[in-house]
Amino acid sequence: MHMADALVSPGVAGVMFACSGIAAGYSIYKVRLEQDQKKIPLMGIMGAFVFAAQMINFTIPGTGSSGHICGGMMLSAVLGPYAGFLTMIGVLLIQGLFFADGGLLALGCNVWNMAFYGCFVGALLIWRPMMRKGATKGRITLASVLGCVLTLQMGAFSVCVETFISGISELPFGAFLAAMQPIHLAIGLVEGLVTAAVLCFLSEARPEVLWGVNHEGEKEGRLSFKNTLIVLAVAAALTGGILALFASAYPDGLEWSMEKVAGTAELEAAGGVYESAAKIQETAAFLPDYALKGSESPIGTSISGIVGALLVVALCVACCFAFRFFRRKELQ
């Protein structure tokens, strides 16, 4: 689900950086409040553990294929949502820089899509309320599977929205969504099962390691399991409403291409949302387009432009070779 830098516009990246920054600031504040110096090394080692865990391939029963985990939900169940969120930021930054999985500009988007939903929604809204009455195998499995599936669905939806608003792909929003959501449903299910297996093992071997589990005699929290279900139902209804709105505004890929072949202007009729998105894109665009006076093409790219660009690149390559030649000569 890692988004590359090329998939986001600077405007969208900036907004997502701000959103993730606010969540990170709040997390740092909460971790500092705990005044637990031991937590910092633990966050670092658990971050490294996520990398190690991602290296291990798990056989998916009945398919013959294998996959690996992302680890956001598992981290939160051990470290708590705030420390887990900060750890995931570190993991995503290192993945983006050293493994080319993600990127510097898209870091805000990736943090939001993977860490925010996994840690805040998964741990605070699903894991903690379900563990209020203590951890049983059934509850852990339900919380893990539900948490991973729901947070991955939300993440995949955000990826589609961010790419769409960035204006990167010509693929209709509905078609993109239809491709992304089912894949991540399967991934979420597998991740949920792996997370559940690990957390069940932990609850048997070392239950004190798990975060947010109510041990016997502790006072029950404010948000009951029933209330959590209500919150989740409302969230699901809202998400469904938004999805339906987009689905009704945009036909799927096949319909779209059929209409294109038939020559109807159906796409223009669905202009309300598109125009708003275009306006957002226009105002959020970091830099305006350029075009020479009397340029052959109004879009800013012409054959002479491309020839010119290739010449500039060729000149640079020649300079580099010359530079290398003189340096070698100097060394000799």
Add this chain to the structure above:
Amino acid sequence: MEQLAKRNQWVCAIHPLVKLFLTVFYIVLAVSFSKYQLAGLLCMLVYPLFVFQLAELSFFGALKRLRIVLPLVCLVGIFNPFFDREIVMWAGPVGISGGVLSMLTLMLKAVFTVLASYLLIATTAMEELCHALSLLHVPKIFIVELMLIYRYLTVLLKEAGRVTDAYRLRAPGQKGIAFKAWGPLLGQLLLRSYDRAEGIYQSMCLRGFKGQFYSARKGGFRRADFVYLLAFTTVLSVLRFLPVAEIVGRLVL
């Protein structure tokens, strides 16, 4: 990467904050080109070309990093020629559609941004990068955590490798880890990491750890840092804001 970044080489010695700023600046400029501005975007290749040369790094060696990014970007961009069929440019008798142009632009953006990130980490060690982040007032908690993740990444990767090797020896010919072993295998690794963190914390306390690491880097910005920053900022701004490609192309054609 660490060995590359710690070479006795002048680009590696440039202040990390300068390199971090230039990388972000370059990425922002590169992705800010609109989807049809292929010519302008092509000119942005100047930065990676020059820095690869200046830093004495292998350009083609870095291209293998694209194997992770390119499939996803291709998947997103490959549909553009099908949906945007309007001819926007003519190369002699051949009409080029907007979709083809936007697909090429998207792929080039992916290549350029990955190369820029590679150049940053191939010339800047992690401690230097963390030093740059601390100069930007990024909270210490995050910097210490980042350094620890990086430090113990290889340790835990080796440990995970040993665990999977041991499993493979006991279950030959099996693809991946079987369902029944998911919990105990990863759970044991997690508990071992948890205990390791406890030991590391105690060792750090014995060495006087008080919530932050101290950088050994001495000195602030040098003249070379300012020149490097100014030169590349100017070149990149000219390439982004002036239609250099168009002007050169018109002179030739």
